[in-house]
Amino acid sequence: MGSGASSSKYVAEKSEDELFKEAASLSTADRKAVLKALAAAETVESAAAKEMERTAMEGDSSGSEEDQLAKCMANIERLRRELNANQTERKALELPELSEVRKEEIQVEMKSRKELCKTLCAKGVAPSPTICVFNQIDLEKTRKLSDKGIARLIRGMSVALGKSFEVESQEEIMKTLSKSGSGEITMKGWCEGMAKLPKLLAALKADVDPQWGTLRSFRTPEEQLAKCMGNIERLRREMQSNQEERKALGLPELTDERKMEIEKEMRQRKIQCKNYRALGIEPSPGYCVFNQMDVEKKRKLDRDTLERMVKGLRKALGDKAEIEDLENIMSVLDSDKSGDIDELEWVNNVRKLPNLYKALDADLDKEFGVLASFRTPEDQLAKCMGNIQRLKRELSANQAERKALGLPVLTKERKVVIEDQLRSRKALCKKWRALGISPSPGYCVFNQVDVDHTKKLSREKMERVVKAPTVSIGSKSDVEDMATIMKVLDEDMSGNISEHEWMSNLEKCPKLYKALEADIDPDYGVLNSFRSPEDQLAKCMGNIQRIKRELDAHQEERKALGLPELTEERKAAIHAEFRSRKLERVLVAIKGAFGSKYSIEDLDTIMERLDKDKSGDISEHEWVLNVKACPNFYKALEEDLDPDFGVLNSFRTPEDQLAKCMGNLARLKAELDAGPADDRKVAIEAELLTRKELCKKFRAQGVKPSPGYCVFNQIDTEKKRVLTKEKVGEVVTALKAALGVEIEDVDAIMQKVDKGATGMITEHGWVLNLKDCPLFLKALEADLDPDYGILKCMPGAGMSFHPAGPPLSKTTQIAPQGVGVLVCFGKEAPRAMMSGNPMMNLIPMGLMFLLNQLDIEKRGWLPYLRILFGIVQATCCTTMFIVRNRISEQADAGGKVYVPAVKQMGVEVKPAMEQTTKEYDLAKWSEQMQQLTIGFLMLSFFHARMGYVIPLALQLYTTPLQVFESNLVKIHIRKMPAVGKLRRPFPPPSMFGMPPVESTENSQAKLEKTAKKLAAKISKKGK
Structure with missing residues (x-):
């Protein structure tokens, strides 16, 4: 760029559009030089304006009152921008900071100038259009206008005024006003030559707003900044739009060429906004608010939208918001009485409602150009997604549990209303996503974390919110510390963060906001790293199962395997945790298995989408984060999941696997005792060894065999793979006699378990539906021997065999009837196995x-x-x-x-x-x-x-x-x-x-003694 003098010349020669567009391609040093030149020009103008105002205040009659009022209005605007300048950005651009002394000077000067303006306006003086317009279109404050600036003025007025607009040609205007022939128009040349252009002067007088001294048809810097912010947001949404949904809605796809154009334009506009803010220019509520409320980009606002905006302002500002009533607002803004307010009507008329304009200005976030009290499209999408989740949970809630808890049951009428709302909200979300709108972290995160719907977040919940994304996407240094976050968000220092506090202040923690924004799933509106209520319920159910298994673990085998024993203190802690997790259960209900009606993705596709780190394994974090990327697989899992037990109906639980393994041991042992061929015998012995180790491992972890498979195998003595009503009746009679408890009658059990009313219960039907008979299931669990997988009340129903190993004596070779699958699960097992x-x-x-x-x-x-x-x-x-x-x-x-x-x-x-x-x-x-x-x-x-x-x-x-x-x-x-x-x-x-093992008589005697103890113990259990 060169020296400071050349920088000033560069500024003077360029129009506002050219200047900011070319700034995008300049180096940082050159951009700083441009801004310094602007500041220098502003300082020169400030000195001249001060001298003029001093003369006017002393009663200097060299300038008319119209000119004085115009200049006074311009200087007030200049001083206001200097006072509101973004000091951080000015410092980054090496511009002078605003000292406290200068602040006081500005405030005193602004007060005196405002008094002068009031005095002149009270006299009925209207600001001179010449000086007002010059100050308005002299955006760079060089005190000169170029031919491009004049072209922009004419173009803007012709669009706003339409056919009624008639002025001299651009060439004639430049020739008349630029006396030196340099192509530039000075303030003196503008004011002196304007009388020679009667059409232009008449058009300017007609278009100037006498209250504000600005052209209605020409955007002020504040309006340009607001428009620029709106365009950045529009481009960002286009870049982030869901291309599949755009295609489904018939909208054009985002090509690579268009993507490059958007990225370039966004860079230019961001630099433009940054430079405006460094000069103290704040976005105008006019364009900002209109862009924010016009979500669907119809370029019109209806009465409902306006009413929602006014309601939000009154709620946010409270007593400070003395806003005009809605009828008055509509009457002023809707000048053509069409029932809608277009952009031009809004921008031209909103200042005619001073209370509304003041409220909008007070509520407008100057850094982001949005109303804090009015939901952005991103906020609305987030809120809509949250409502969809709420309605889905209400629809799928377990009605029996709701009734037991005294909550209202879902009626048919309410169900119809919910389904209708779900359809409309899903369509709305789909439309917004197609337009590139991503859900904001504000409402999404608040709804996700506020599981119990108290509309408040405690410090503990906030710690979880902060921890989740930092663990997922970065270290803790990437977000503010908890003390800072709570200080910023908890305005009233109550210890809790309300929804309004969260929405109003979240962006004041930029690092946290950025981390949440990066972690949010745009298609589901939830944090990937933070468990949803469904995730928490699933985790809670899993922990209940883990705690139950630890509580039920076989302590002798845990000790033999070197695992820690279960102390009384740990047992008490488990009981307490178990009770607390039971209380935390959320009322949910998801339809059970519907069969294989989905075309599930193949294994390679599922692995590719879930195993993001290509390790060959899927971690818990990868599974939870990416399982929704396989929609058919996820939907099948969702339908097959039992909502009350948190397990898949089609997939065996560890309890089911242990029961099945015990059944297979019994089958293999029976086959081995039948005297198979040598090759088959070797295979059976190898499989027996493997299954025994698996059973032993399950029992050491506290897993108990489920009654489903165990009882079915025990009472299906003829191995027909079906159970009759008579067989079930025998089990019920035996259980009642042994336990003396209340159990459903046989007919009720058959109705629940034999869904097809065939009179025969298959193994799958038995295992799947047994939980629908809670009393019967509880009795089976109470009577089932966890070490042998058989009912103790039916000793004659099982197979009899002894563990593999050295031959036993005749007195111990045959175990009593009803002994289960594995003798080595007894307390003497470790010693019996020793060599x-x-x-x-x-x-x-x-x-x-x-x-x-x-x-x-x-x-x-x-x-x-x-x-x-x-x-x-x-x-x-x-x-x-x-x-x-x-x-x-x-x-x-x-x-x-x-x-x-x-x-x-x-x-x-x-x-x-x-x-x-x-x-x-x-x-x-x-x-x-x-x-x-x-x-x-x-x-x-x-x-x-x-x-x-x-x-x-x-x-x-x-x-x-x-x-x-x-x-x-x-x-x-x-x-x-x-x-x-x-x-x-x-x-x-x-x-x-x-x-x-030793072949001595002593060793054989020890083995027979151990076997006798085991047989006696098992016989006692069987009785």
Whole structure:
């Protein structure tokens, strides 16, 4: 740009439009030079105006009273702008700050000038149009007008006055007023030459407002700033508009070329607004308020909108708002009596209502150009979204619970009204979103946080609001501290923030406002990081289940696994928390399962939308934040969710899984006892081991088997997968006899559970509908043995079997009728599982506890774990093949090994035989190698398809232990003598595949003693 002199010349040569448009492309230093030149020009004008006013006050007759009034009005406006200038922006642009001394000088000077204006107006003096108009269109205060400024004046007046407007040509005006031929018009040339342009002078006199000394048809800087702010808002909405909804409504889509144009225009207009504000120009209520109220951009305001605006002003300003009545307002503003107020009528006539104009000016936020008391389109959209949520909750509320709580029940008439309101509000939201309007954080956040509808936010709630977005999108340094936020928002220092305080003051915390705005979902009007009432209810239900499981956890097994015991203090705390969470339940009701009528997105699409960090897993935050991005999947989940229990009807809960697992154990055990083929036998034993571990893990976490699957499997003795009325009647009779409690009669149960009235209850119908019989369900839960998954009141209805492991004596081999699925769930189970070396059994338990505390996947250890697992398996297989090679190479000593018969449940499944040492070792090698291969394949399958990680890590220890502690490795690799424990035939392995138990009489006696204790305890429970 150059020196200060060249900057002043640059300012003088440019029109207002050119200046601000070109400023967008200038460097920061050049823009500052332009603003300094403007300030310098303003200072020169100020000095000249002061001298003129001093002369006028002394009675100098060199200027007419009309000229004095015009100049006086202009100087008042200039002083007001200097007083209202944005000091922060002036400082950023290196313009001089307004000192306290200068403030006092301005206020004194303004007071004296206002008195002069009042005196002249009282005489009936009208301001001279020449001086008034010159000051109005000399926007840069250079005391000169260019030909472009004159062109803009003529264009504005011709649009406003229409056909009645007739003036000299632009060339004639410039030739007459610009005597020097420089193309510029000075104040002196304007005033002296105006008499030679009678048409222009007459047009100016007709258009000047005598009360304000401004042209009605020509925008003041304040009006231009207001218009500029409105255009920025319009462009922003176009940029943010929902393109799919625009397309559905037949509106043009946003192309890349249009997007670039909008971004460029927004940058230019923002710079223009910033420069206006630095000069003390404030947005005019005229254009600002009209743009704010004209939500649908019809360029007209109706009576209802005006009434809503006046009501908001009176509520916000209270006694200070002495506004004219609505009839008077409509009479003044609606000059053509059409019933609507267009933009020109509003801008030209609003000042004729001084009380209304004063109220609008007092309520107008000068930084944002909007009324604080009147909802912006963004506020209205947010409020509309909140009302939709409120109506949906009222419609889906559980009417039985509402009635029990004394709340009004939903009538048919009210339901029709709600559905009608929902349709209209959804259509309105869709229309606004298509226009690019995004819901404001104000109403959205307040409605979301104010769950109990007290219309107040406490400090605790505010802390949650502040914490949510900072955790989600940034650190705490990104928002103001809590003390500052409460000081700004809680104006009356009551400790609570009302809705009006929240809406009026939220933007005064710019960092918090920006964080909330970034976190809000524009399509749903809720904070992504803050739980909605539905989210809170779901979380609350989940916590209830977690607390119940902790309360019901099997303490002996928790202790054996190294988990903390449940103390009395913790138990009391759980009961208190459980009660509090029960009380927090919100009245909601969502329709249950309707079948698979939705086309749910495929797995790849769902993973792509939910797994935002591409980690391969979906965290809780990712799930809650992104599940709505899969609309069909979300809708199916929403319909399948049971609102009273917070679970999917189609997806098994942990309780259901445990019950199903116990049922499968019973089925597998029965199949094993039937004497299957060898290959099937191996597969059954492997599956039994896996399911036992799963059951044990569930019980250690406090999960109890659900009555649904357990009871169905127990009373479906013929395995037809259906239950008859007679079977249900037997259960009801047994429960009443055992518990002495009240239960629904059999007919009522059949009506609830057998929805199709077929007389037969399927497993799915039983599990899904059993909760509709609360007394029956409560009785089943009370009588169900959580360790065995059977009803204690029906001992003869279950299968009988004993745990896998070493053969027991005849007195303990058969468990009493009615014993459930897993004997090893008894209190003596840990001791029964122990092998000869206690440390060999404690290490896996310690490892399991350690692995539960570590998140292998999050730490990025999973690839290394897989590699290590492969190395360990390869090492073990290599060792086994070395063992086979050494067995094959050894010479047969000629001795025989007697192998006893193998019996199960008293039935001989493998006869006794004699083998050579070599034959025996090769047979045992085959068995061990088969176990090793099946274990590897099953673990690989469970890891690949089900994502199990902990079993994979445990095998790094247990597999080498099984191989290197096996008898064959001890004899053929470690060269230990085959005597004592290593004497052939080898004792049978333990039930968990750990090193063999002792074959001594003492060890066998201990095992039989443990088994007797278990059988006696189980028999007592069955009775």
